[in-house]
Structure formats: structure tokens, C-alpha cells
Amino acid sequence: MNPHDVVATVWRMESARIVATLARMVGDLGLAEELAQDTMVVALERWPVDGVPGHPASWLTATAKHRALDLLRRQRRYQEKLGLLPPPETAEPNLDDYVGDDLLRLIFTTCHPVLAAESRVALTLRLLGGLTTDEIARAYLVPPDTVGKRITRAKRALAERRVPIELPPPAEAAHRLATVLEVIYLIFNEGYAATGGDDWTRPELCAEALRLGRILAGLAPAEPEVHGLVALMELQASRIPARTAADGSPILLQDQDRRRWDRLLVRRGLAALARTEGTFGPYALQAAIAACHARAAEPGDTDWDRIATLYQVLAYVAPSPVVELNRAVAVGHASGPERALAIVDTLTLPGYALLPAVRGDLLARLGRSAEAHAEFVRAAALTRNAAERAIFSARADSLRTPPPAGPHRSA
Incomplete structure (x- = not known):
């Protein structure tokens, strides 16, 4: 692989950890970002000349930390010369550091109450999820x-x-937990179904979200929604091996070879779901929906009635147009496309490609091919993901009405 490509790949996977580590060291978020970017520039300059190091992620992290230490030493010497600092004291371990994970520390920091809720999520996704501004905008259905x-x-x-x-202290951390869970799940979602680019999935983001979720589960073992989120991510991540063909093309849920689902992740997900028993939080409900798919050996075995009921409860607990759209899909399988279409036609989701895609599928099942074709064309125009666009375009082509045959003319 080209050294520049290696830098880009490793940076995409490790930048969040590097920024988090630097932020802890220098205590300044903006400065941490600058140092991290400087490290990437150094790698782009040196790796093509010196060769890619044997452990590129460790090289980036070590280089970034050395640059941060050099900066801190220079700042301290300057302040000592001005008489602004007392003699250095021996550093003592932080006995209140009850997790000891830089990424988690930074997530709780960026979810600080001084920030508006939407700013907390956007900043955390940008810094720790590696999402671009456009990807975050797509996730929240707002302009970039x-x-x-x-x-x-x-x-x-x-x-x-x-x-x-x-x-934060454990008591204060509990108040920030809802936003932290939301951020982790949005990171996972971007990995599970990338909003832009050529890749159908970004497994490294799913893995990072799962890691953070598992850490949270250890931090807050009595919080059912933490286990609900972990269960949901484990169950959805179990499908990733079956979501793409050998050539990288996407495979939709109903067409997947369920033998390729990761059974270990399924078992872990079901075990986490069991820890939410009797609760009705949004993540626990979504995990229960995912479990219906995980327990079905074949698509035809799926309990769509139960899924539709769970979505109805979810719509009450956490109402949103996207939840209603998913409920419509379940109703379409459980009770037929006509009832589902009645739900879809009440929804407004500007710029959301899945709305016309779902509507197109329901129309196709009702035999309204021309309308379905138009909906899939619209869905293909709205999505920014190349793989998803290919799916919608293929559906549109399959529904195209052939032109009427004209009078035969001999050559």
C-alpha cells in the first residue's frame, strides 16, 4: 500500500485516541487537535522516505506524545523564567481517575453541561467518532x-x-450519561451504515463504539440503558460479516446468509439484553427488536408482529419520524404494504433518502411500479453513500416501465 494511503488509513482509525491522549496531557482541546494534525503531517513527510514503521499506530501516538511533552517543557521553562511558576513538585497519581481511559474522559468532557445538547453531540462525533461535518449533518438532518x-x-x-x-465525579457523570450513550450510538451507526463515501460499512467505528459501550457497562453496571445500548450494538455488529459480498457490494438483511452472522456477538448481545429485563428505555427496546432478527434462523421466521409492537412502544417512549418510518416497515411485513403506506404518507423527513426508499418498496409491493420507480430515483439522488445509491438505482431500473413498441420497420 502507498505510504500516504497507510497514513490516511491509520489516521482514520487512531486519530480519536491520539487527540484524547493529547487533550489529557495539554489540557486544551484546540491545542490537542493542532498537535495531532502536526503528527499526521510528519508521518506524511517521513514515511515515504523512511518507510512505514512496523507499528504505525504506535508510531503516531508516540510521536504525538513527544511533541506534546516538548511543548509543555518549553512552556514551563518560559513561565519559570518569568517567575510565574513555583518549583515543580512530584506528580501524584489521580486517585479519582476511576476509569483511566482517555477516550472516555474526553467524551464526558465534550458532553459537559456548559454546552448545548446538540453541540455536545456534534463535537464528540467530530473529535472521537472521526465523522466529518457533512456526516454529522446527515445524521441529524441539518445543514452542514x-x-x-x-x-x-x-x-x-x-x-x-x-x-x-x-x-467528572460519578454522581455528575450519571447526569451526562444520556448524551454519552447517544454519541456512542451515533458513532456506531455511522460505522454500520456509512452516510457517505464508497464504503457500505466502516467496521472500525463499530468496533470503537462497542469498546466504549463495554467500558461504560463496567462503569455503570446498574444502568439498564447502558446494557441496552451494548446489546443493540453487539446484535447489529453480528451481521457485519454478512452485509457485503466478496466484491464489497452490499447485501440487504433479507438476502443475507445468516450462517455468516457472528454467533459470539449474538450471544453477547442477548446476554446484555437480559440485563435490561423489565425496562422500556429506547436502547433496550431497539435491542429487543434486533434480538427478533437474531433469533430467526431464516428471514421467514422473523416475528414481525412482535417487532411492530416493540416499535409502537418505542414511538411512545422516544417519538421521532425515523422511528415511525421503521415502524411502518415492520407493519408492512406484519400487516401488509397498504397499512404501512398510510403511516409513511404522514411523515416528513426532508433530505432523508430512506423515506422515499421505503415508500418505493411499499408502492412496488402494491403493484404501483411507475410511482415506485420515481421514489427510488429520488432516494438515489438524496443518498451520499455510493453503495446505497447503487441499491436504489438498481431498484429504480428494475421498476422502469418499458416504452411502448412502435411500428415495425425493416432495415
Whole structure:
């Protein structure tokens, strides 16, 4: 692989950890980002000349930490010369560091109460999820400029309020938990179904979200929604091996070879779901829906009635147009496309490609091919993911009405 490509790949996988580590060291989010970017530039300059190191991720992390230490030493020497600092004291271990994970520390920091809820999510997704501004905008169905302003305001607020890059006390952490769970799940979702680019999935984001979720489960073992989120991610991640063909083309749920599903992740997901028994939080409900698919050996064995009921409860607990759209899909399988279409026709989701895609599928099942064709064309135009666009375009082509045959003319 080209050294520049290696840098890009490793950076995509490791940048969040590097920024988190640097943020803990220097105590400044903006400075941590600058140092991390400088490290990537150094790699782009040196690896083509010196060769790719044997452990590229470790090289990036070590180089970034050395640059941060050099900067801190220079700052300290300068302040000592000005008489602004007392003699250095021996550092003591932080006995309140009850997790000891830089990424988790930074997630709780970027979910600080001084930030508006939407800014917390946008900043955390940008820094720790590796999502671009466009990807975050797509996840929240808002313009990219709006997301960019949220991120800028969030960084400014953290700097102006001098928010420390640290884990909050356990009691305060509980209040930030809902936002942290939302952020982790959005990171997972971007890995499970990439909003843009050529890749159908980004497994490294799924793996990172799962890692963070499992850490949270250890941190808050009595919180059912933490286990609900872990269960949901484990069960959905179990399908990733079956979601793409050998050539990388996507395979939809109903066409997947379920023998390729990761049974270990299924077992882990079901075990985590068991720890939410008797609760009705949004993540536990979604995990219960995913479990219906995991327990079905074949698509025809899926309990769509139960799924439709669970979505109805979810729509009450956490109402949103996207939940209603998913409920419509379940109703379409359980009770027929006509009832599902009645639900879909009440929804407004500007710019959301799955709305016309679901509507197109229901129309096709009702034999309304021309309308279905138009909906899939619209869905293909809305999506930014190349693999998803190919699926919608193929469906549109399959529904194209052939032109009427004209009078025969001999050559």
C-alpha cells in the first residue's frame, strides 16, 4: 500500500485516541487537535522516505506524545523564567481517575453541561467518532453549516469556561450519561451504515463504539440503558460479516446468509439484553427488536408482529419520524404494504433518502411500479453513500416501465 494511503488509513482509525491522549496531557482541546494534525503531517513527510514503521499506530501516538511533552517543557521553562511558576513538585497519581481511559474522559468532557445538547453531540462525533461535518449533518438532518457552527461554538465555550479534560465525579457523570450513550450510538451507526463515501460499512467505528459501550457497562453496571445500548450494538455488529459480498457490494438483511452472522456477538448481545429485563428505555427496546432478527434462523421466521409492537412502544417512549418510518416497515411485513403506506404518507423527513426508499418498496409491493420507480430515483439522488445509491438505482431500473413498441420497420 502507498505510504500516504497507510497514513490516511491509520489516521482514520487512531486519530480519536491520539487527540484524547493529547487533550489529557495539554489540557486544551484546540491545542490537542493542532498537535495531532502536526503528527499526521510528519508521518506524511517521513514515511515515504523512511518507510512505514512496523507499528504505525504506535508510531503516531508516540510521536504525538513527544511533541506534546516538548511543548509543555518549553512552556514551563518560559513561565519559570518569568517567575510565574513555583518549583515543580512530584506528580501524584489521580486517585479519582476511576476509569483511566482517555477516550472516555474526553467524551464526558465534550458532553459537559456548559454546552448545548446538540453541540455536545456534534463535537464528540467530530473529535472521537472521526465523522466529518457533512456526516454529522446527515445524521441529524441539518445543514452542514449548522453543524460547523455548533462545533466552533462548543470548542470556544470549553476554552472560555476552562473546562478540564477529566472524568467528572460519578454522581455528575450519571447526569451526562444520556448524551454519552447517544454519541456512542451515533458513532456506531455511522460505522454500520456509512452516510457517505464508497464504503457500505466502516467496521472500525463499530468496533470503537462497542469498546466504549463495554467500558461504560463496567462503569455503570446498574444502568439498564447502558446494557441496552451494548446489546443493540453487539446484535447489529453480528451481521457485519454478512452485509457485503466478496466484491464489497452490499447485501440487504433479507438476502443475507445468516450462517455468516457472528454467533459470539449474538450471544453477547442477548446476554446484555437480559440485563435490561423489565425496562422500556429506547436502547433496550431497539435491542429487543434486533434480538427478533437474531433469533430467526431464516428471514421467514422473523416475528414481525412482535417487532411492530416493540416499535409502537418505542414511538411512545422516544417519538421521532425515523422511528415511525421503521415502524411502518415492520407493519408492512406484519400487516401488509397498504397499512404501512398510510403511516409513511404522514411523515416528513426532508433530505432523508430512506423515506422515499421505503415508500418505493411499499408502492412496488402494491403493484404501483411507475410511482415506485420515481421514489427510488429520488432516494438515489438524496443518498451520499455510493453503495446505497447503487441499491436504489438498481431498484429504480428494475421498476422502469418499458416504452411502448412502435411500428415495425425493416432495415
